[in-house]
Amino acid sequence: MNLFGLDRAQLRAAFEAMGEKPFRADQVMQWIYRRGQDRFDAMSNLSKDLRTRLARQFEIRTPELVTEQVSVDGTRKWVLRLDGGNAIETVYIPEAGRATLCISSQVGCAMDCSFCSTAQQGFNRNLTTAEIIAQVWFAARTLGGDFQNERVISNIVFMGMGEPLANYNAVLPAIRILLDDFGFGLSKRRVTVSTSGLVPFMDRLRQDVDTALAVSLHAPDDALRNELVPINRKYPLAELIDACRRYTAGKDRKTHIVYEYVMLDGINDRPEQARKLAKLLAGMPAKVNLIPFNPFPATRYRRSTPEAIQAFAQILRDRHILTTTRKTRGDDIDAACGQLVGRVQSRQRNRLGGVPVVSL
Ligand code: SAH
Numbered sequence: 423m424n425l426f427g428l429d430r431a432q433l434r435a436a437f438e439a440m441g442e443k444p445f446r447a448d449q450v451m452q453w454i455y456r457r458g459q460d461r462f463d464a465m466s467n468l469s470k471d472l473r474t475r476l477a478r479q480f481e482i483r484t485p486e487l488v489t490e491q492v493s494v495d496g497t498r499k500w501v502l503r504l505d506g507g508n509a510i511e512t513v514y515i516p517e518a519g520r521a522t523l524c525i526s527s528q529v530g531c532a533m534d535c536s537f538c539s540t541a542q543q544g545f546n547r548n549l550t551t552a553e554i555i556a557q558v559w560f561a562a563r564t565l566g567g568d569f570q571n572e573r574v575i576s577n578i579v580f581m582g583m584g585e586p587l588a589n590y591n592a593v594l595p596a597i598r599i600l601l602d603d604f605g606f607g608l609s610k611r612r613v614t615v616s617t618s619g620l621v622p623f624m625d626r627l628r629q630d631v632d633t634a635l636a637v638s639l640h641a642p643d644d645a646l647r648n649e650l651v652p653i654n655r656k657y658p659l660a661e662l663i664d665a666c667r668r669y670t671a672g673k674d675r676k677t678h679i680v681y682e683y684v685m686l687d688g689i690n691d692r693p694e695q696a697r698k699l700a701k702l703l704a705g706m707p708a709k710v711n712l713i714p715f716n717p718f719p720a721t722r723y724r725r726s727t728p729e730a731i732q733a734f735a736q737i738l739r740d741r742h743i744l745t746t747t748r749k750t751r752g753d754d755i756d757a758a759c760g761q762l763v764g765r766v767q768s769r770q771r772n773r774l775g776g777v778p779v780v781s782l
Pocket of ligand 1: 715
């Protein structure tokens, strides 16, 4: 069993089952996540006997690096091989004052959003908790191995390949490890789950753990959102917005949801759509993040003009909605939002032009 897959409660239970004291599990977590150690024999505050038994029963294993690409802007993209032909992508985005790691939660994605290249490859499988956490551990080690230095990785976003809330059972323990003081020790505002709007799991997330939420909105009305984000047919805007209200209710006043809105030329970027969006979010603890569309082969969409993005943002700001425009990063290495494809096992799905049909 890979230790990256167990949160503190699970690791303590595993230690108790071995006849060990639970605090030994805390010590092991500190070795792995605070000190970056992956060898049991180096865990010097454990007895020799325990180290031997741990090595027999567990492993601490990261996926194999297939390629590393570095963008002219400093963004790095790693392709990591899981089993067989499956590979995922993890992206590191350094900025002034912070450094964000964008991690994947699935191989491919079943949400089928029409403007996202990950959707084009279809869904292959969920990642395990270990495969999610190993991306962070691998990145920290590759970036210099200082696991406690917030300048190396300050923020984690579940914005890589996949829909994190569609893999809830693996994602929840991963979030716990990211937030745990004996794990990566990140603060709750620095771990963001991004969802296309799986309403029932937004409610579960709110109950199970305290973490930041981003919602991929992309359209101000159901007709257009049905087209861009097909899960909207199952959970339409009114239900989604209600779930967003529930998510922030009762949390402290600083808590808001970030609404992501990809800017597609002539599709969702008109002034009347900005006004509709402002109405939809009026009075809610909301920030809007406009994402200039990142193209990929065979897409029918184009990026909005800078003027259209600017005008759209201004309409929102005039209506007191905090609005930012996401800077495009790493597009020269296909590492920008919506450009991650990894590699999927099924040859059929990999076939050129063989876009799979995925039912929800
Ligand atoms: N499935 C989750 C996580 C993906 S996050 C979600 O939908 O939120 C990646 C973000 O990039 C999402 O907001 C997604 O809608 C956006 N995105 C997808 N394709 C894009 C593209 N081609 N250009 C810009 N942003 C895109």
